[in-house]
Amino acid sequence: MKIFLIFICIALFCFSGMLLLQANNNEPKKTPTIKSKPLRNAFLSQNIPIIDIRTEPEWHETGVIPQSYLITFYKEDQSYNEKEFLEALNAIVKKDDTFVILCRSGNRSMKVTHFLVAQGYTHVINLSGGIQEALKNGVNTIPYEH
The missing domain is CATH 3.40.250.10 (Rhodanese-like domain)
Known part of the structure; x- marks a missing residue:
């Protein structure tokens, strides 16, 4: 069960990081x-x-x-x-x-x-x-x- 929870946390962390990168690439900030x-x-x-x-x-x-x-x-x-x-x-x-x-x-x-x-x-x-x-x-x- 612990391994499953760790896997879910890592997956969520990676997914949220990808969303942030995509948002940053789509809209240049000044x-x-x-x-x-x-x-x-x-x-x-x-x-x-x-x-x-x-x-x-x-x-x-x-x-x-x-x-x-x-x-x-x-x-x-x-x-x-x-x-x-x-x-x-x-x-x-x-x-x-x-x-x-x-x-x-x-x-x-x-x-x-x-x-x-x-x-x-x-x-x-x-x-x-x-x-x-x-x-x-x-x-x-x-x-x-x-």
Whole structure:
């Protein structure tokens, strides 16, 4: 009887393993990526889209990184419109594209990065230290002109 029970357990274990393998092979999974990287000039040469989520006054204060996309997430009163932001973002990148989020210090960009991963974006990079760290690392900006 013990041998029969052991045989049944082994058979069930093997069968459940085969089901898991089959399920994994039928549906490729994309693991969300949240990385934090400081922005340096070498990073910019990789041509990864930079989404600058700061406010317009912040863009005037420090300038903007050339070829970055300026899409404010948090307004000056800390309110935000997720739908409006996602519409603007989706005009630039797809959910499986690699892109970076930039703010002033890295705090807002980390929150937005987590929000985007929850929305199904799979390769979002938070630029740690924000524009402040980027400027310390010698990244050049240009004046913001509206």
